[in-house]
Amino acid sequence: MTQNCVVIDASPESTRSVRRQFATQLSIERTRLLYQGSLLPTLFMLLNGLLCAWLLWSPARYLLVGVWMVWLLALVALRVIQVAAFDAASPERQAKPTWWRMFLGGSAFSGLTLGCAALALVPVDSFVQQAWVFGLLGAAALSASVAYAVSLPAFLSFVLPGLLPPIGFLFFYQDGLQRGWGWLGLILLGALMVVAWQVNRLIERGLLRRFQNQALIEHLQGAQRHGEQLNQALSAEIRHRRHAEEQLRQAQAGLELRVSERGRELALATQALGASEQRLSLALEASELGLWDWDLQTDEVHHTQLHALFGLEPGQVRSVRADLKPRLHPDDLPLLRRTLVEHLKGRSDDYRVEYRVRHTQGRWCWIEDRGRAVERDADGKVLRMLGTRRDITAQKEQEEQQRLAATVFEAASEGIAILDAHYQLLAVNQRFCDLTGYGREDLILRDLLELPCSRDARRHSQSIHQALEQQGRWEGELVEARSNGELYPQWLQLNGVSDGRGNISNIVAFFTDLSARRESEERLRYLAHYDDLTGLANRALFRLRLHEAVQRVRLNGRSLALLHVDLDRFKLLNESLGHELADQLLKKMAQRLANAVPEADTVARISGDEFAVLFDGYSNLSSLVRVTTRLLDKLRVPQRVGGHEVVISASVGISVLSEATFDLNALVSQADMAKQHAKHLGGDSFQFYTESLRASTLERLQLENDLRKALDENQLRVYFQPKLCLRSGRLHAAEALVRWQHPQWGMVPPGEFIGLAEETGLIAPMGEFVLRQACWQACEWLRQGWEIRVSVNLSVYQLRQGKVVSLVRQVLQETGLAPHLLELELTESQLLDNVEHIIATFQQLHALGVKLAIDDFGTGYSSLSYLKRFPVDYVKIDQAFIRGLQEGSQDAAIIRAIIAMAKSLGLEVVAEGVETQEQLAFLREQGCDEAQGYLISRPIDAAAFKTLLERSRR
Numbered sequence: 001m002t003q004n005c006v007v008i009d010a011s012p013e014s015t016r017s018v019r020r021q022f023a024t025q026l027s028i029e030r031t032r033l034l035y036q037g038s039l040l041p042t043l044f045m046l047l048n049g050l051l052c053a054w055l056l057w058s059p060a061r062y063l064l065v066g067v068w069m070v071w072l073l074a075l076v077a078l079r080v081i082q083v084a085a086f087d088a089a090s091p092e093r094q095a096k097p098t099w100w101r102m103f104l105g106g107s108a109f110s111g112l113t114l115g116c117a118a119l120a121l122v123p124v125d126s127f128v129q130q131a132w133v134f135g136l137l138g139a140a141a142l143s144a145s146v147a148y149a150v151s152l153p154a155f156l157s158f159v160l161p162g163l164l165p166p167i168g169f170l171f172f173y174q175d176g177l178q179r180g181w182g183w184l185g186l187i188l189l190g191a192l193m194v195v196a197w198q199v200n201r202l203i204e205r206g207l208l209r210r211f212q213n214q215a216l217i218e219h220l221q222g223a224q225r226h227g228e229q230l231n232q233a234l235s236a237e238i239r240h241r242r243h244a245e246e247q248l249r250q251a252q253a254g255l256e257l258r259v260s261e262r263g264r265e266l267a268l269a270t271q272a273l274g275a276s277e278q279r280l281s282l283a284l285e286a287s288e289l290g291l292w293d294w295d296l297q298t299d300e301v302h303h304t305q306l307h308a309l310f311g312l313e314p315g316q317v318r319s320v321r322a323d324l325k326p327r328l329h330p331d332d333l334p335l336l337r338r339t340l341v342e343h344l345k346g347r348s349d350d351y352r353v354e355y356r357v358r359h360t361q362g363r364w365c366w367i368e369d370r371g372r373a374v375e376r377d378a379d380g381k382v383l384r385m386l387g388t389r390r391d392i393t394a395q396k397e398q399e400e401q402q403r404l405a406a407t408v409f410e411a412a413s414e415g416i417a418i419l420d421a422h423y424q425l426l427a428v429n430q431r432f433c434d435l436t437g438y439g440r441e442d443l444i445l446r447d448l449l450e451l452p453c454s455r456d457a458r459r460h461s462q463s464i465h466q467a468l469e470q471q472g473r474w475e476g477e478l479v480e481a482r483s484n485g486e487l488y489p490q491w492l493q494l495n496g497v498s499d500g501r502g503n504i505s506n507i508v509a510f511f512t513d514l515s516a517r518r519e520s521e522e523r524l525r526y527l528a529h530y531d532d533l534t535g536l537a538n539r540a541l542f543r544l545r546l547h548e549a550v551q552r553v554r555l556n557g558r559s560l561a562l563l564h565v566d567l568d569r570f571k572l573l574n575e576s577l578g579h580e581l582a583d584q585l586l587k588k589m590a591q592r593l594a595n596a597v598p599e600a601d602t603v604a605r606i607s608g609d610e611f612a613v614l615f616d617g618y619s620n621l622s623s624l625v626r627v628t629t630r631l632l633d634k635l636r637v638p639q640r641v642g643g644h645e646v647v648i649s650a651s652v653g654i655s656v657l658s659e660a661t662f663d664l665n666a667l668v669s670q671a672d673m674a675k676q677h678a679k680h681l682g683g684d685s686f687q688f689y690t691e692s693l694r695a696s697t698l699e700r701l702q703l704e705n706d707l708r709k710a711l712d713e714n715q716l717r718v719y720f721q722p723k724l725c726l727r728s729g730r731l732h733a734a735e736a737l738v739r740w741q742h743p744q745w746g747m748v749p750p751g752e753f754i755g756l757a758e759e760t761g762l763i764a765p766m767g768e769f770v771l772r773q774a775c776w777q778a779c780e781w782l783r784q785g786w787e788i789r790v791s792v793n794l795s796v797y798q799l800r801q802g803k804v805v806s807l808v809r810q811v812l813q814e815t816g817l818a819p820h821l822l823e824l825e826l827t828e829s830q831l832l833d834n835v836e837h838i839i840a841t842f843q844q845l846h847a848l849g850v851k852l853a854i855d856d857f858g859t860g861y862s863s864l865s866y867l868k869r870f871p872v873d874y875v876k877i878d879q880a881f882i883r884g885l886q887e888g889s890q891d892a893a894i895i896r897a898i899i900a901m902a903k904s905l906g907l908e909v910v911a912e913g914v915e916t917q918e919q920l921a922f923l924r925e926q927g928c929d930e931a932q933g934y935l936i937s938r939p940i941d942a943a944a945f946k947t948l949l950e951r952s953r954r
Contacts (some may be wrong), residue, residue, distance in 0.1 A: 035421050042079045045072075045110065057212035069163040079106055106147060107158040123368060131516070152197070159192055200245050289388040298381055309367065309391055311360030315632060321386040329356035329364060334371075343373065351387065366396040378815070410422050415511030419515060421504050423448045433514055435490075437483030449508065451846070457492060468504060470550060472496040477514065489514035530604040530852055533583060542604035542612050543664075549601065549616045550664050560657035561624055563613035564671035565593065565631070568649045568683035572607035581642040586816075588639060589648055594926070596634040612671075619690075621656075628652050628686045636684065649684035651675055656688075706742065707753050711765055715741050719939035722948060723910065723932045727926045733789040733823070735932060736774035737768060737939045763795045767809060775815040775822060777942050782821070786949050791853060793824035798828075799837070807846045810902050819849030823874065826857045839869055851908070857898060868905065875902050881915020885922060892922070 082102060089099075165190065179601060195258030229851075290305030299319045306312045310327065317323045325646030327337065332355035343351035351371045356364045367803040371387020382624070407414055417425055425443050432441060443451070448460045456478040457464070467474035475493040482488065496504040517719040529541035537545065553560050567589060574582040586609065591609055594603045602614040604924040613631075618624055636649045653675025655667050670689040678687040708718055716738055723733035740748040757763040774790040781788045798804050812819055824845060826838070842852055853874035877898055902909045911923050914933030923931055 002221055028201065042076050042110070045076070045114070052732070072113060075106070075110055079110070081104060100422050102384075104153065104157045108161050109159060119515075155192075159189065161171060164189075197356055221827075248266070254587065256514070289390045292387055292389060294371075294385045294387075296384065305389075309389060310357060324357075328359070328360045331357050343371075346380070351385070353394065365391055366393045368392045415509075415513075417443075417448065417509040417511070419448055419507040419509060421506065423507065424905060426506075432511055435482075435846070436480075453480055453482065456490075463674075468494060468496045468507065468703055472498070472504070472870055481537060489518055511811075528579050531590075534605050536594065536611070537589055537602055537604035539604065539606045542602060542606060545602040545604075545614060546667070547665055549614060550657070550667075558617045560667075561615040561618045562655050562657075562671045562685075563597075563624075563631075563666055564653040564655075564675040565611040565613060566651045566653075566679060567609040567635075568651055568674050568679070571647065573646060573648070576700065577642065577646075581644075585639075585646065585648070587640045588641070589635065592634055593631070596631045599627070610669075611855065624654060624656075625686075628654065632684065634685065651683045652686035653677040654686060654688045655676055707740070707757060707762055710740055710742070710761065711769070716766065716769055717741055717778070717941065718770055720774075720945045721779070721932055721939040722792075722937045722945065723930045724936045725930055726920075726928055731929065731936075733786070733791065735791045735793075735825075735939075736770050736777075738770050739939075744766070758795055758797055764801060765791070765798050767795055771807070772811055772815070775811050775817045778821050779815050779817050780942075781818075781949075782945070787821065788949075789821050789823055789851065791825050791851075793825045793827075793855065796826075799841060802837075802841075804841055805848070808845060808850060820851060823851040823853055825853045825855040825876070874908050874910050874930075876910045876912055877928075882911055882913045882919055882933070883915075885919055895923075898926055903927065 021697060093099075098880075111271075148158050155393075185468045200530060206233065250561040251412040267439045284709070289305060292304075292857050293302045295301070299321055301317065301320050301324070303314070303317055306314055306367050310317075336353050336355050336593075339348075340351060342348045349372075351373075352369070354366060354368050357367050359365050367389050369387065369389050371385050373382040373384070374386050375384035376382055409427075410429050412429060412431055415433055415435040416429045417655055418427040419425055425446055425448055428440060428443050433443070436451075438453065449461050457480070458475065460478070464474045473493070473495045475491070478490045478492055480490045491514055493510040493512075495508045495510075497506040499505040514537055527538075529538060529544075530536065531538045549560050552558060570582075570586075573585065590603075590605060590611070593613070597603065597613055599615070601616040602612075604612045604614075606612050614629075615624070619673055632650060632652065636647055638645050638647050640646075653671045653673065655670035656668050673686045676690040681687070717740070719739050720734040721737060722731045723735065724730075725732050738754075740753055742748050757766050771792050774792050778790045779789055794804065808822070808824070811817075813823070841893045846852060851872070851874065852872045853876055854870070854872055855876045858880040875898065877895060881891045881895050881898075884894070899909050908929040909927075910930040910932065911919075912932050914920055914923065914931045914935045916935060919933075920931060920935060940948065
């Protein structure tokens with residue numbers, strides 16, 4: 001049974017299509033109704049216009065009314081023609097918008113014609129005529145408005161031009177009667193608009209309902225026709241389906257048969273594919289390869305074995321540039337980029353490179369990357385690449401280890417050879433070739449034991465083979481020959497390398513040349529007992545010989561004497577000549593010493609310039625005196641070293657081993673004490689050890705310890721000896737002198753501790769103490785009104801330290817003393833010690849403004865040649881010349897010469913040691929500038945010096 005149904009599509013697009021269709025039909029229908037309904041209002045407007053013309057016809061208005069009538073007739077004729085043309089047009093032409101625009105233009109002109117008639121034709125003085133004319137015009141406007149209400153635009157195009165101009169004119173006209181007509185026109189306009197709006201709604205609803213009904217009817221008719229067509233198609237479809245079902249049954253039977261066969265084939269293929277995938281997976285896992293597929297257009301990459309290679313999960317690597325490139329080693333990027341570009345440009349068949357990648361654990365992994373372009377575009381640009389990656393870090397490490405092993409093999413200091421189980425040489429390093437004197441080509445594949453350089457090893461071949469079989473190694477010292485026949489000691493070490501069955505497959509041999517070691521051992525044995533510079537016995541051999549000699553004395557009661565020899569002023573010569581020339585001089589002096597005492601049992605060098613001579617079994621003391629005198633005479637003979645002629649003397653201390661004393665250390669200590677005493681007496685002499693000397697040495701040691709305490713405990717005092725100005729007779733300077741107030745011994749004379757301070761180096765802190773106290777006291781006197789110049793003695797030890805200039809500058813800054821009130825003195829004999837250094841130091845001190853003086857002038861030698869180079873201000877005549885003034889005229893002549901020379905050089909002269917009025921008068925007569933001595937005052941402390949100053953000013 002066939003059922004027909006009407007299906008109405010309610011989709012938004014269908015609804016919009018229907019609305020557009022209704023709007024188009026509505027527009028066409030409105031245009032048709034406007035044209036059909038406009039004919040009657042047009043004729044009514046013509047009739048009313050003729051009546052108005054009849055009412056307004058007068059001789060004064062013939063022309064105006066005539067023109068208006070002609071215009072009105074023309075409009076009516078045009079409208080009638082337009083309506084006839086529209087009716088004659090086809091429906092397709094009627095649907096064009098031109099008819100709508102033409103109608104709007106005609107209605108606008110019609111309304112404007114009525115409005116112009118109301119403005120131009122209505123009389124202003126006749127109410128009756130105004131009523132008739134306005135009434136007729138309003139009737140015409142009303143009929144036209146009702147007819148044009150089908151379309152609001154058409155209505156407005158007629159009403160607004162027809163009513164608004166006269167209404168506006170009537171409102172602005174001054175006569176009150178005219179304004180009333182204006183209000184009437186405005187009411188009429190409002191009423192017309194309401195009526196037109198209501199009529200338009202009714203007409204539009206009616207048209208819409210008619211169109212909808214018509215569309216529904218058409219739709220129902222179409223649905224009916226469509227249903228009939230469907231019924232026919234359904235009948236055909238049923239027949240077709242029955243036929244298709246029959247064919248389908250037949251095809252299904254054949255398909256089931258083919259599916260069954262295909263299923264069996266697919267199962268076999270799936271099984272084979274699974275096995276193939278499993279083999280591929282095992283192969284990839286065994287080869288540790290990671291497959292990658294790179295799309296160069298999207299930079300997307302698919303990778304396997306990511307965790308094994310980089311420690312990453314698959315989701316962490318999507319892009320080559322964003323995810324993999326930041327992990328590459330910066331040093332490998334240029335090579336990787338260059339290799340990739342070469343392949344992308346077609347210059348290489350495949351892409352292969354090795355680079356480093358940072359693992360997630362922080363270490364660098366070596367990766368071998370291989371690939372090939374598999375897809376290109378029409379221009380040859382690579383679109384896709386496939387390849388593999390594998391971790392070759394272990395391989396790289398193994399290669400590095402092999403390289404290091406090869407480097408160690410070649411750079412080893414020992415000769416190394418690799419042999420097979422039959423002692424045939426497989427590989428040797430360069431050191432082995434150098435050791436034997438043979439080239440590699442002469443050694444490879446030859447039997448080691450049959451080589452000419454292995455004669456001693458060949459004699460031990462039986463023991464070597466047995467040790468390798470039992471212990472796997474053998475080592476021993478051999479005497480072998482080089483290729484030139486030279487024999488040398490060799491240490492050979494053989495290590496067996498076993499295979500998996502425990503049999504020796506290879507032997508590694510190490511060859512060491514023991515020649516240098518033997519020479520070094522001989523050298524060490526020599527240096528252990530002999531001095532390298534002089535060839536004499538050293539301290540160790542001396543102690544051994546001394547111990548042996550003491551043992552012999554104990555056994556047979558023989559006598560034993562020890563001479564401790566110390567070269568005088570050798571340190572000064574070392575600094576002046578330089579170490580190289582000083583070493584040459586020391587070798588010559590050691591040779592002289594050995595030659596001077598041939599009867600000595602041992603001559604040894606025990607320190608830098610100190611020697612020891614041991615006599616085992618001397619006859620008596622007189623023989624020791626003769627030998628020592630001969631020794632000193634030979635040592636002081638002048639000799640030339642490096643173009644310099646030098647004279648070296650020595651100080652010798654002698655100790656004798658008595659029967660009561662067998663202490664070896666005491667014997668050495670006694671000789672040293674005697675040597676120190678000889679050196680203290682001026683050197684170039686010898687002294688025997690005595691008990692009184694020991695007591696003196698202990699006293700001197702105690703004095704040194706107390707002097708160190710004196711510096712720490714402020715036991716030192718500064719005294720001042722006044723200087724008298726011989727021109728003015730006033731005290732204007734003082735020399736600062738150090739004194740020691742010992743807590744037990746009282747005041748210690750300077751002669752007892754100044755020399756000791758210079759020997760021990762304590763003179764430096766002592767001199768700094770005196771300098772500070774003197775400057776501070778000078779400032780104190782200056783504040784009290786006395787300008788006193790203080791002079792401080794410098795020691796050569798302070799000059800050698802090189803800190804005098806900075807010390808003086810610092811003390812002057814701390815105390816605030818003017819530099820010209822400080823005078824520094826240096827003895828004449830000290831000027832000859834490193835002259836150039838002292839001149840440079842004096843120049844720096846002179847630049848500070850400090851006064852400089854030469855003390856004890858006239859007692860040294862060769863000083864006159866340097867005097868002109870020293871920037872000094874004063875020279876002090878030594879007191880030995882002052883004391884000699886009473887004994888003869890020779891000292892007087894020297895004093896006159898010193899004063900005259902100093903005056904000629906612009907220097908001032910100070911005489912020290914003045915004790916009599918006669919000496920003072922002589923000095924004043926010769927033009928001496930200053931004098932100091934007991935005649936003027938002894939050294940006194942600061943308080944007594946102040947009293948002396950006050951007494952001299954009275």
